[in-house]
Amino acid sequence: MELLDSLDHKILEILQLNNLTSQREIGNKIGLSAPAVQRRITRMRELGVIKKDIAVLNPEHLGQLITIVVQVEMEADKVEMVTKTKRKFEQTPQVQQCYYVTGEADFMLIVVVSNMKEYEKLTHELFFNNPGIQRFKSSICMDIVKSGLALPVPK
């Protein structure tokens, strides 16, 4: 059984805002006992509904980090090339996020580096060294207006 009911949804809603909320407190809010909450959470972790639990850091406290949005165009979308490129992006720690998208660009990347030298080096590794990539466009981020991973949870 894979389905989530409305209580599960309420739990997810709470945890994606603050996963340090105690089971007792969650239980109070949604009308369940702490153990019941705990079993549901465990189950959702096993199902993969909850992918991970993380602390979100403030980039402003970690030196002068540079965030860059990169649009990447591939030559002709050969499936193999795309797969390989995806894997490369995945494995690169500076690539915080990678979306494979429709439209002019094929990939949208969010990249975080410590300085421009590092970015230049990275472009060689990721783009110039990849014959499948036609061009890429870098937009420097001046302000991270909003940053999160929260998803809409069914009511």
Next chain:
Amino acid sequence: MELLDSLDHKILEILQLNNLTSQREIGNKIGLSAPAVQRRITRMRELGVIKKDIAVLNPEHLGQLITIVVQVEMEADKVEMVTKTKRKFEQTPQVQQCYYVTGEADFMLIVVVSNMKEYEKLTHELFFNNPGIQRFKSSICMDIVKSGLALPVPK
């Protein structure tokens, strides 16, 4: 005192991967007692170095969610307009992320909606209703190759 030392960095490194790691375990890895770890974590929360603690959900388990990367161009960047627009994007729950960037586009948004109807409505609210916005380009996400918020932590 605001500075972080190398032990703090190690703690951050661990917590941004898994913030459910126990203090004892963190202590073992970095050579501190559990209480020492706990005090450092508390301090970093107070300083805002740790912004929040969240569960990351798997979009594939929450219905057919649609992720869209949107490039937004403003008319002439009037400061007021930009500020107001930022605030609007911030407050919109479907806008998961918003970057104010250099280059052709002024904003890059990551938007998550439940269906296209919702997106159409959202474009009216966010873009057509905003006279400061010249045009916007939507790229539908076919694959979220990588998704995270981990930052490079000084060694």
Next chain:
DNA sequence: TAAAATATGAAATAAAATTGCATAAACAGT
């Protein structure tokens, strides 16, 4: 060098998570 501020570990305490168990609710097959 003395005084003050800061960080630490060990031990004690408090809080939270987890497990065991009996019960109730939902379900499937007859």
Next chain:
DNA sequence: ACTGTTTATGCAATTTTATTTCATATTTTA
């Protein structure tokens, strides 16, 4: 409708974890 089965629940007990206290050590400041 009846019965056996599965599944979810709450309570109480247990275990683990987080937090506080306190004495000591280390660093900083005057």
